[in-house]
Amino acid sequence: MSGNIRLLDETLAAAKAEGRSALIAYLPAGFPTIDGGIEAVKAAFDGGADVVEVGLPHSDPVLDGPVIQTADDIALRGGLKIKDVMRTVREAFEATGKPVLVMTYWNPIYIYGVERFTAELAEAGGAGCILPDLPVQESATWREHAAKHGLGTVFVVAPSSKDERLATITAAGSGFVYAASLMGVTGTRESVGNQAQDLVRRTKATTDLPVCVGLGVSNAVQAKEVAGFADGVIVGSAFVKRMLDADDEKAGLAAVRALAAELAAGVRGDA
Template sequence: MDALFERTRAEGRAALVGYLPAGFPDVETSVAALTAMIEGGCDLVEIGLPYSDPVMDGPTIQEAAETALANGFRTSQAFDVVRDVAAAGAPVVVMTYWNPVERYGVDRFAADLAEAGGAGLITPDLIPDEAEEWEEASRAHGLDRTYLVAPSSTDRRLSMTADAASGFIYATAVMGVTGARQETSSLAPELVARLREVTDKPVGVGLGVSNGAQAHEIAQYADAVIVGSAFVRRLLDAPDPASGVESVRELAQELREGVVR
């Protein structure tokens, strides 16, 4: 991911990062939608690994994950999705809770992700203090480690997390579960400013972005604008998969315009 952020910083803009769960509403459509996000302007995509106990996910992403699991989605299929989406030309990371990685086998997961063309892993419930096994596996297979920080994180925690992270640091702009919101969090600029005091690594801001205006607002102070629930909602509300994929593409275009203007 280093090359991506070097490029966007040279262009004087933030990167646009989009999220969708693998296997939602089915594997084929999830690949098509993720590819459409890239074609619409996303610089990086996060592929969510559906999980049965998504404690940090809001109702929109939970509904999507439940649909994927009900349709029989398995962890091993995520690597097929990564492989197909990576062919579109943008970096691809997997966002997952730690339990599925541990059950699959940490080194095996890292090896399969790297083989599929993945760039790294975002682990919302894994903190650097407890990530020794992942640290070793990710380094062995050339994968980035993206950890989350929140407005409640202490300065010491921010510094430690920044030191351990690679690729980018994920700054959650609000307290609570994920979901699109009418307004971005007023805590986000302060959190990013605190991170700037301890690191020069890229900082992405997520949780709540749903339109181009919000994307533009966050792009003024963050290195990446992260959008998840708004993309998922486009698929959930669509009358059919093809319409959903096109709606995802249109949202990506709107968000990209907001990021670059």
């Protein structure tokens, strides 16, 4: 079975055709439980997310803030394995027919085996991978296997990236480009900042791929702001925090659904 990079491309193009940004949600697999994590992805789609990134929890998530680290710890203590991440992708895709990516650090893939990982992700219906710590110059093997299995490869660019570096990164990627709007780790912030708009402008000068902004958006007003200049708005910590703050899993799922609806209104300019 081939992966769903085409579905991702079509979904982002459809949002653009509607004159809006896409809403991309991030949720860690295995949080609060393996089954609960699957339901959380479905809830985000139900609320209005166009795409969901499923996080593969890591014991040393150097790019993630305290909220996602807490969720990762819960997932790992619950015994989460890569097969459970694949199950999360499969069940979410089969239930919704919408694009699901995996966001992961490189080391778990390297240990698991690149061919095995890409083949299983494609078989599960995945659309691709976001690899925040894989340098482009070391990505040829990954990209070869991902392309063979119909998977996208999303790289991350940051405000510190020079223009020449941006061009190298975007030329190697597919699906979309993940623009990290602020330097440092993930987490909700009061203002997304002017850096994001400048980074999107510089990135778009190098590529026709959609440029989606993450790291900082937590409410509809911010989503509307970012939607004014980006092709997609990526939200992670805010979803996870809603679940952490909920009294129980049912309330957490309702909170995810409600936040997705709020953010979906924001990317449509209704905030």
